[in-house]
Amino acid sequence: MKLGEIASFLKGEIAGPPGGEAVEITGAAGLGDAQEGDITFIASPKYLRDVFSSKASAVIVKDQVSDLKIAQLKVTHPYRAFAELLKLLYVRQHSPSGISSDAFVSGKAQTGDDVSVYPFAYLSDGVRVGNRTVICPNAFLGENTIVGEECVIHSNVTIRENVKIGNRVIIHSGSVIGSDGFGYIFDEGIHNKIPQVGGVIIEDDVEIGSNVSVDRATTGNTIIGKGTKIDNLVQIGHNVKIGRHCVIIAQVGIGGSTEIGDYVTLAGQVGVSDHTTVESGTMVGAQSGIMGQVSKGIYSGSPAFNHREWLKAQVVFAKLPELNKKIRELEEKLKEIERRNPA
Numbered sequence: 001m002k003l004g005e006i007a008s009f010l011k012g013e014i015a016g017p018p019g020g021e022a023v024e025i026t027g028a029a030g031l032g033d034a035q036e037g038d039i040t041f042i043a044s045p046k047y048l049r050d051v052f053s054s055k056a057s058a059v060i061v062k063d064q065v066s067d068l069k070i071a072q073l074k075v076t077h078p079y080r081a082f083a084e085l086l087k088l089l090y091v092r093q094h095s096p097s098g099i100s101s102d103a104f105v106s107g108k109a110q111t112g113d114d115v116s117v118y119p120f121a122y123l124s125d126g127v128r129v130g131n132r133t134v135i136c137p138n139a140f141l142g143e144n145t146i147v148g149e150e151c152v153i154h155s156n157v158t159i160r161e162n163v164k165i166g167n168r169v170i171i172h173s174g175s176v177i178g179s180d181g182f183g184y185i186f187d188e189g190i191h192n193k194i195p196q197v198g199g200v201i202i203e204d205d206v207e208i209g210s211n212v213s214v215d216r217a218t219t220g221n222t223i224i225g226k227g228t229k230i231d232n233l234v235q236i237g238h239n240v241k242i243g244r245h246c247v248i249i250a251q252v253g254i255g256g257s258t259e260i261g262d263y264v265t266l267a268g269q270v271g272v273s274d275h276t277t278v279e280s281g282t283m284v285g286a287q288s289g290i291m292g293q294v295s296k297g298i299y300s301g302s303p304a305f306n307h308r309e310w311l312k313a314q315v316v317f318a319k320l321p322e323l324n325k326k327i328r329e330l331e332e333k334l335k336e337i338e339r340r341n342p343a
Helices: 003-010 045-051 078-090 307-318 320-340
Strands: 013-015 038-041 058-061 071-074 163-165 176-179 184-187 190-193 199-202 213-215 221-224 298-300
Touching: 003 013, 003 071, 003 078, 038 078, 058 078, 163 176, 176 199, 199 213, 213 221, 298 307, 307 320
Parallel strands: 038 058, 058 071, 163 199, 176 213, 199 221
Antiparallel strands: 013 071, 184 190
16 A cells, blocks of 8 residues: 555655655554554654664654654654554454354344354343344353444353443453352351342443453442443452443452442552542552542552652652661660760
8 A cells, every 4th residue: 555545544644755655555563563664653752763763664753753764644643543554454344244053043132234143152032232243153142131233242252141232342252241249248157149130231332351350230230331441351340330431451350339430540450449439530550459439630559649649659668678777777876875875
């Protein structure tokens, strides 16, 4: 594909040496991996130095780079443009394959137009699958579960009964949606199970990574809001409500009945206690622990507190052995003074 065609697709402007429109682009790669024929990108000025040693044939930039001898494609958001280009160059459009004869689809299930159901998928009674949705091999959809349009349910996903999934949702392999919430009453020396009779609602444009567990509600619904993105190995407890366009990174655990606002970011391995409320726009740093009422802000630590204060505390923490040594030295000096000058 010619760079001129890519410029038209991305609505960008070609700069740099003459003839850039005719540069042949055969692939896309990061700065360090790009070879001749590849197009790369600069998302931050701190990578400017690296582009001069890159072997790429062209680079996507926000502002033209002086003295650069390869073609440049100027766009408003280089990273976003690069992502769109990856779709163009590498992502194949799915061709509907229909329902495999090796899949089990209940006579009481309903499937829309251009649905693909691959071998050994299982669609239970009352399941409804929307138009152009793909159900991959070995996926299980429980009774009365609804999956919207243009979804992709990857292999070995389990979606239990009474789950409602919106449109354009992607669920990666190994995830379980609608497993029982972790609810027990301790009485007479044993843990008595509380029946989990609620459901799960996943709104439009959510993406769920691999090996994620989303528990069904005890009653009512566990809810994941529109546009939220969830990384691998995340646990979401029963009756949790997550707002719109949140980002939840790997190994986060969210306790039951927690309410998380919109545009919240939980970094890797964050622990959220049950019945916590997190205001919209909050960011929580990796390996932090939060509980109670969390107002909008940036937090780190366990228990978490203001991120700036946490950074200062980390500096002090690193110096504790040195401070402890100095304190002991001062104590010895005081003892020596007391010996010399008895009261």
